[in-house]
Amino acid sequence: MRNFIIIERIRIGRVEDDFHSNAFKAALAEFISTLIFVFAGQGSTMAYNKLTSNAPTSPAGLIAVALAHAFGLFVGVAVSANISGGHVNPAVTFGAFIGGNISLLRGILYWIAQLLGSTVACLLLKYTTHHMTVSVFTLSPGVTVWNAFVFEIVMTFALVYTVYATAIDPKKGDVGVIAPLAIGFVLGANILAGGAFEGAALNPAVPFGPALVSWNWYHHWVYWAGPLIGGGLAGIVYELIFMSHSTHEPLPGGEF
Numbered sequence: 001m002r003n004f005i006i007i008e009r010i011r012i013g014r015v016e017d018d019f020h021s022n023a024f025k026a027a028l029a030e031f032i033s034t035l036i037f038v039f040a041g042q043g044s045t046m047a048y049n050k051l052t053s054n055a056p057t058s059p060a061g062l063i064a065v066a067l068a069h070a071f072g073l074f075v076g077v078a079v080s081a082n083i084s085g086g087h088v089n090p091a092v093t094f095g096a097f098i099g100g101n102i103s104l105l106r107g108i109l110y111w112i113a114q115l116l117g118s119t120v121a122c123l124l125l126k127y128t129t130h131h132m133t134v135s136v137f138t139l140s141p142g143v144t145v146w147n148a149f150v151f152e153i154v155m156t157f158a159l160v161y162t163v164y165a166t167a168i169d170p171k172k173g174d175v176g177v178i179a180p181l182a183i184g185f186v187l188g189a190n191i192l193a194g195g196a197f198e199g200a201a202l203n204p205a206v207p208f209g210p211a212l213v214s215w216n217w218y219h220h221w222v223y224w225a226g227p228l229i230g231g232g233l234a235g236i237v238y239e240l241i242f243m244s245h246s247t248h249e250p251l252p253g254g255e256f
Contacts, residue, residue: 034117040072070188118209152226
């Protein structure tokens with residue numbers, strides 16, 4: 001019977017419920033948080049390229065980029081958690097939708113905000129760095145699209161599972177600083193694991209902004225399909241196995 005719980009909880013939503021002032025405030029929070037996160041993460045990559053004259057990424061460079069992304073996501077989630085739920089990631093929003101924690105219409109609104117936030121961050125970086133190249137996500141030599149595809153599924157599963165365990169599950173207690181910290185840590189750890197192979201996006205918004213600004217969509221589908229599948233699987237697994245639906249509560253920031 002539990003497999004029907006997921007289906008029953010998935011909903012489209014209603015315009016009057018999902019397109020009101022609080023919903024747009026939540027979307028604005030997602031836009032700002034994603035901008036903060038992508039500006040810091042992508043900016044660290046561009047700063048490394050500036051300091052090394054576009055040299056290949058070194059172990060120290062990978063650590064620096066992973067830390068910048070971890071810190072940026074920590075802040076992005078923390079500042080929007082009580083307004084929108086602190087998704088900052090279309091894969092997190094999709095995982096929350098699959099678990100019935102956000103409606104389709106609200107999810108689409110969040111997706112638009114997240115993608116706009118990433119795009120504006122990359123445009124600002126392009127301008128402030130005097131038109132430096134905005135780095136797009138690429139596969140390392142010897143890494144196939146299917147290697148990258150599985151990488152993204154596994155890493156994003158870990159990320160969204162962490163979101164569920166620390167931010168969505170009503171048994172989590174007071175979110176405080178633990179959820180944003182854990183979410184930032186799991187992102188940084190997975191960038192250390194997968195960054196050298198395929199960039200480790202774990203978030204479709206992160207490669208979207210650079211791809212749009214640079215107009216380079218090569219292998220871009222991997223960074224959508226992998227995270228969405230991983231995020232959706234995490235939502236299903238956590239909802240079916242660990243979530244107590246008798247005490248299920250909505251995420252902050254509106255009707256979820």
